[in-house]
Amino acid sequence: MTEAASGIQVIDRAVSLLDALARENRPASLKVLSAETGLHPSTAFRILASLTEHGLIGRDSANLYRLGPRLLQWAGRVSAGLDVREAARAEMEWLRDQVGESVNLTLRDGDQMVYVERAIPNRMMRVEQVVGSRAPLHVTAVGKLMLGESGAAAVREYARRTGLPAYTANTRSEVDVLLQDIETSRRRGYALDDEEAETGVGCIGALVRDATGSAVGGLSVSAPMERRREEWIPLVREAALRISRRLGYHAPDG
Amino acid sequence: MTEAASGIQVIDRAVSLLDALARENRPASLKVLSAETGLHPSTAFRILASLTEHGLIGRDSANLYRLGPRLLQWAGRVSAGLDVREAARAEMEWLRDQVGESVNLTLRDGDQMVYVERAIPNRMMRVEQVVGSRAPLHVTAVGKLMLGESGAAAVREYARRTGLPAYTANTRSEVDVLLQDIETSRRRGYALDDEEAETGVGCIGALVRDATGSAVGGLSVSAPMERRREEWIPLVREAALRISRRLGYHAPDG
DNA sequence: TGAATCATTCCGTATTATGAAACGTATTTG
């Protein structure tokens, strides 16, 4: 169903098969996959066989297809230059232990933020993001900071492209309101998300920069709104700064 | 260089491009990638463009190609049925804090173990595995336990297929020695790796089972040999068992 | 400013992937 077309047919089809498998989130039969993607069974079989050969897909005892471990090999190298995930892991765990809430590391990918790494607390009620999932820039704390990096003109373009869809009553779906928010966030060096992506969930985010000083992503704490504390702000900033330092970042002045 | 051929040409080529990019471990130019893979620049360009379209590859400001975050989406769903990684994360951190050494979660993929998740301690000297990297079954603690699951005949077949290559002086490269080791390990419910994969590194491993009782992977502690302690054995077993329980595993008797 | 290097696009061609149909194999049903 979720199709994408461009460039090379076989690759489009292979991707849609892998997507179908990921969406299913469990081992799937050829029948299911070919139905799901609308591919002729024979074609789907051939492509799946090729992907299997390369380890991108594994096969069950029951002849079911599943995503293969080779993907991990590639995913491990996904980063923005240096390995941000690597640098972030320890700091994220530290921050999670400080605040007792979920900590997320996100990277920008076009008009979206991608959740790249997380540390979740051991409590009953918590906010949980799936690694690899996405959210639009304007509804996340880190996303708003990223927008602030590229200037007002770029934000307006973003607004025009996406239409600033509203996820909750609090989503900044008016350009001017968004610009206002972005500007104060930029000045303060941190951003809040006041139930703008999901009702009941609040975030505090700060940017992570690399050796060249450009923002490669961000760190954020996500908590049920009523548990979020202002006291966490310096902690989030501190953790983000420490990750940045590990990436070679040196503060502008000293 | 590292070629693989089978089934569909474009997919073989796309995979080899992604591989080249992963091997490079940094953003790479079209020139480099086409040279590395032996593909005509025009062909490499077309394939890379298609992969980029799908987010499997991202592009730098300097027109360099890098692995894209979409891979994370897929990698996040790589598992053996239920999400082992998910279930394991907390337990792994607990175990790491108990023993103060690196903890690895591994899955079997054919004749190899794949490192799927890790928790590393915050100390200067530590053993570190890259997520997605691999090792043959017979040189790892968990691998030997996995071999023990399928019986002596299967082990002999494995030995014949792979030739039991020796990585250190301690590697069990004689079938009978290996079988002996596997059998005692199976009976004890845990396995040791006494510098069999790398000199100076010792491991303690235990299996992780799913709801059907079959081994889906394993948990292991890796430490410099002189720091490894026998007291850790029950801790490793306990953590592995807790992960198994989260996957729905129920001990055979009670 | 000119030269050189690399990325990108174009396009005729043959190779490559395609999908209908036939064949195996396992599972279900009467």
Added chain:
DNA sequence: CAAATACGTTTCATAATACGGAATGATTCA
């Protein structure tokens, strides 16, 4: 237990598809 059904796999003629040589743009370097 046999027949039927459903699904996975292989084959093969065909045309659509990806190929790669060459020409064009865009940068970088001298």
